[in-house]
Amino acid sequence: MxxxxxxxxxxxxYRAMLAFLEREVELTECGxxxxxxxxxxxxxxxxxxxxxxxxxxLEAVGRARHLP
Numbered sequence: 001m002x003x004x005x006x007x008x009x010x011x012x013x014y015r016a017m018l019a020f021l022e023r024e025v026e027l028t029e030c031g032x033x034x035x036x037x038x039x040x041x042x043x044x045x046x047x048x049x050x051x052x053x054x055x056x057x058l059e060a061v062g063r064a065r066h067l068p
Contacts, residue, residue, distance in 0.1 A: 010061055011046065018042070 008016065018040060025034045039049060048054045 010058065013061065014057055015042075 018037070021033065021037045021040070024030070025037055040053065042048060048057075
């Protein structure tokens with residue numbers, strides 16, 4: 001995969017982060033990480049359980065866009 005030329009939507013990036021964290025939970029069996037991930041999962045409508053969490057994600061994306 002040529003990651004230098006790949007772009008993701010904000011939602012796709014969020015889902016990628018979830019997939020990464022899910023794999024880390026499988027590998028480490030870390031209960032704290034599993035608890036954190038449970039709060040980040042999306043419902044059937046593609047929304048987080050806590051609407052403020054999505055706003056925080058958007059802020060993080062904004063910060064990441066301004067990194068060198």
